[in-house]
Amino acid sequence: MRPLSALLVIVAIASPLAAQPATRVVEMSNFKFAPAQLELRANTPVVLQLRNDSSGGHSLTAPEFFAASRVDPGSARYVQAGRVEVPGHQAVTLSLTPAAGQYPLKCSHTLHSVFGMKGIIVVR
Ligand SMILES: [Cu+2]
Structure with a gap:
């Protein structure tokens, strides 16, 4: 394949992927969030x-964050009173568009935040 043809193939493959929102993983364990400081881009899905x-x-649990964000309709059912419950050995995937600000986050389960399960979401 000539170099120009190869380049065109790469562009054709990469473009649809570039349009997809980035996925950020938050690991929840006893008793922390990783990362504890989640950094997101404002107004970016x-x-x-x-x-x-x-x-x-x-x-x-981050009521101010969810109140300020635009949560996609398909994900809204996971957010109840500013809280997303994630049962053991499961994952929840949310699509949303955050607004600029700094928002505290914590686990609302008894004593978990006291044991260190808290953090912050920074949206710039
Ligand atoms: Cu917890």
Whole structure:
């Protein structure tokens, strides 16, 4: 294949992928979020994959963040009163568009945030 042809093939393959929102993974375990500081781009659609590798349940609770974000209709059912529950050994995938700001996040389960399960979402 000539170099120009190869380049055109690469562009054709890459373009549809570039239009997809980036996926950011948040790992939930006993008792932390990883990353504890989640950095997102303002007004840019993103897919958040919340993975709980523990046997017990956790939540990502960030009412101000979810109130300020535009949560896609298909993901809205996962957000209840600013909280997303993720049962043990499961994952929840959310599509949303965040707004600029700094938002505290924590796990709402008893004592989990006291044990360190908290963090911040920074949207620039
Ligand atoms: Cu928890």
